[in-house]
Amino acid sequence: MSIIDSKGRLFGKLSLLDLAAAAVIMLVVIGIFFFPGTPITNNLVAQTKQQSIEVTALVRGLGVADLDGLFEEFKAEKQAEIVIRNQPAGKVDILKSQRLPRTTVAPQPDGTVKALPDPRPEIVMIQDLLLTLGGKAEITDTGVVLDGSKKIKIGSLIQLQGKYYDFNASVIEIKIS
Structure with missing residues (x-):
């Protein structure tokens, strides 16, 4: 057989x-x-060279009752979780936070206009912020990549999450160190 x-x-x-x-x-x-x-290529990400970046983000219309308390939270935590396109992208350092003045246009008798502080009482709790965030990213031909696969570009909407806050911001500048 x-x-x-x-x-x-x-x-x-x-x-x-x-x-x-x-x-x-x-x-x-x-x-x-x-x-x-x-994917097999995930192992290659650890071998790529990462560079320091600074991302400036604009937060418009954030409703917050205690802005000074939020700034103290930024100083105490110094890091925030970042979410890009509903995907967690690691942690970033909060390097600087700045309040932007809320102004309104006021016409003048001579026909010109002036930007004056907004006098409306309901606007007191609506703030605009400028945040400078720092972190490590891979620089590729197609842009800046955080956490191996999350591209960040000017105009990208990001979400910042901390212990007591969770809000959206728009990227307005990226500096590569």
């Missing part, structure tokens, strides 16, 4: 094609359960 007969069966019982198909299915199942969603 030969190992493979004339019909391609192993010991006259199992087809070689059936065994090959079962092996492929088994490898796919092992690949799904042991390596879910991890």
